[in-house]
Amino acid sequence: MKAAFFKEHGGVEKILYDDYRDPVPEVGEVVVRVRACALNHVDMLLLDGRFPPPEGLPHVNGCEVTGTVEAVGAGVKELDRGGRAIIFPGFSCGRCEYCLRGARTVCVRYGYLGAHKDGGYAELVKAPATNILPLPDAVSFEAGAAVPLAMLTSWHALVAQAECRPGQTVLVQAAGSGVGSAAIQIARLCGARVITTVGSDDKIDFARSLGADHVVNYRTQDFVEETKRWSGKRGVDIVIEHIGGETLERSVQALTRLGTLVTIGSHDTHWGRLDLRHVYSKNLRIVGTNLGSILELQTVLEHLADGRLKPVIDRVFPLKDAREQGQGAPRPVTLPRLLERAALRRPEAPAVVDGARRLTYAELARQAAALGRGLAGLGIGKGDRVLIALKNRLEIYTFWVFPDVQTKPGCAGRPGIHAKLHVVTASTERG
Numbered sequence: 001m002k003a004a005f006f007k008e009h010g011g012v013e014k015i016l017y018d019d020y021r022d023p024v025p026e027v028g029e030v031v032v033r034v035r036a037c038a039l040n041h042v043d044m045l046l047l048d049g050r051f052p053p054p055e056g057l058p059h060v061n062g063c064e065v066t067g068t069v070e071a072v073g074a075g076v077k078e079l080d081r082g083g084r085a086i087i088f089p090g091f092s093c094g095r096c097e098y099c100l101r102g103a104r105t106v107c108v109r110y111g112y113l114g115a116h117k118d119g120g121y122a123e124l125v126k127a128p129a130t131n132i133l134p135l136p137d138a139v140s141f142e143a144g145a146a147v148p149l150a151m152l153t154s155w156h157a158l159v160a161q162a163e164c165r166p167g168q169t170v171l172v173q174a175a176g177s178g179v180g181s182a183a184i185q186i187a188r189l190c191g192a193r194v195i196t197t198v199g200s201d202d203k204i205d206f207a208r209s210l211g212a213d214h215v216v217n218y219r220t221q222d223f224v225e226e227t228k229r230w231s232g233k234r235g236v237d238i239v240i241e242h243i244g245g246e247t248l249e250r251s252v253q254a255l256t257r258l259g260t261l262v263t264i265g266s267h268d269t270h271w272g273r274l275d276l277r278h279v280y281s282k283n284l285r286i287v288g289t290n291l292g293s294i295l296e297l298q299t300v301l302e303h304l305a306d307g308r309l310k311p312v313i314d315r316v317f318p319l320k321d322a323r324e325q326g327q328g329a330p331r332p333v334t335l336p337r338l339l340e341r342a343a344l345r346r347p348e349a350p351a352v353v354d355g356a357r358r359l360t361y362a363e364l365a366r367q368a369a370a371l372g373r374g375l376a377g378l379g380i381g382k383g384d385r386v387l388i389a390l391k392n393r394l395e396i397y398t399f400w401v402f403p404d405v406q407t408k409p410g411c412a413g414r415p416g417i418h419a420k421l422h423v424v425t426a427s428t429e430r431g
C-alpha cells in the first residue's frame with residue numbers, strides 16, 4: 001500500500017509518500033481502507049521527535065480515521081467487509097485496575113492509533129475490532145474524521161467532567177482550535193452560555209457562527225476582565241482550557257465560586273502556575289481529562305448525524321500532498337513568538353531587568369522587532385548568523401529570533417548551519 005510515513009525526525013520535508021508494509025489483521029483485528037484522516041497537533045510532535053513513536057521508526061501518523069472495513073481477522077463476526085467505519089483511537093488493556101473500573105483512558109497500558117501504532121496516513125490501517133463503530137450514512141468520511149480526538153475530548157470534558165448544565169456560563173479558550181470550536185457547540189447544546197477567545201478579529205464572526213455569545217480578542221483585550229464584565233462580575237462556571245502557561249493561570253481567575261476548569265491539553269507549554277488562594281477559597285475544581293469513551297463517541301456521532309453538532313474542517317487534500325500541505329501547518333512556538341504573545345497579552349508586565357531599569361514585555365518586543373528590521377535593512381535574513389562586535393567583545397548570534405523578517409531563499413530550515421555569516425558592529429552605548 002501507499003502511505004505517508006517518516007524514517008527520521010524533523011520537519012515536513014521528512015514525510016515520504018511511498019510503498020509501506022500492508023497491515024495484516026490478527027485475531028480480533030480489523031483492517032480499514034482509509035477514506036479520511038485528520039491532522040492534529042500531536043502529529044507534529046511525533047514527526048519532530050518531541051513525542052517519538054514508542055514503537056520506533058518508520059512510523060505512520062494519523063489518529064482520527066474513517067473508512068470502510070477491508071478485511072477482518074479471525075474471531076471477528078459482527079463487522080462486514082465494505083461497511084462504513086470510524087475508529088476509536090484509544091487502546092487499553094482491559095485488565096488493569098483502571099480498565100476494570102471502567103476508566104479505560106487512564107489504562108496503565110494506554111495507547112493511541114497513529115502514535116503507539118501506525119495510523120491513518122495510509123491506504124490501509126488496522127485496529128482492534130472492539131475499537132470500530134459504524135459511521136452513520138448522514139456523516140461524511142471527512143466530517144467523521146474530525147470527531148474522535150477533538151470533538152470527543154471536548155464532549156467528555158464538558159458533559160462528563162464538568163457536568164455542564166442549562167443556564168451555566170462557559171469560557172472556551174481558542175475558538176479557532178479543534179477542541180475550542182467543538183466545545184462552543186457542545187456547551188450550547190447543553191444549554192449553557194458561552195464566552196470564547198480568538199487571536200484575531202477576523203475569527204470573531206466564525207466564533208459567533210458556532211454559537212458563542214461573546215467573543216474576546218485576547219491580543220487586544222484582557223479575557224479575565226472581559227469574562228468578569230460579561231458575567232456581571234461573577235465569573236464563569238466552567239473553563240475549557242488546552243493552552244497551558246499564562247492562559248491556564250489566568251483562566252482560573254475567570255472562574256466563579258465552585259467553578260470547574262477542565263484542562264485537556266498543553267498546546268503552548270506543559271507548565272502552568274496556580275494561585276492556590278483562588279482554588280481553596282472559592283472551592284474550585286481543576287480537572288484533567290483525555291479523550292472519552294466509545295459510547296460517548298457514538299453519542300457524538302448521533303448529534304452529528306442529526307445536524308446538532310458540526311465539525312469545522314479547514315481543508316481537505318489527498319494523502320500524497322501531505323508534505324506540501326504540511327508547509328502550512330502552525331508555526332512552532334519559538335522564543336520570538338512567546339515574546340510576541342507575552343507582549344500582546346501582558347504588555348505592562350516586567351520581562352527583564354536591564355541594569356537599574358525594568359523592561360516590560362512590550363518594550364522588549366519593540367526592541368527585538370526594531371533590531372530585526374535594522375538587520376533586515378542590512379540584507380540579513382532569518383537563519384543567517386550574525387557576528388556582532390559589541391564594545392568590548394565579539395559575539396555570534398544566529399539570527400532566527402525575529403518573526404517579521406522574511407526568510408531568504410537558501411537560508412531556511414537549519415539556523416546556523418547553512419546560513420551566511422554577517423558581521424555587524426554595534427555599540428552598547430545608549431542613545
Ligand SMILES: [Zn+2]
Binds near residue numbers: 099100
Ligand atoms: Zn488497562
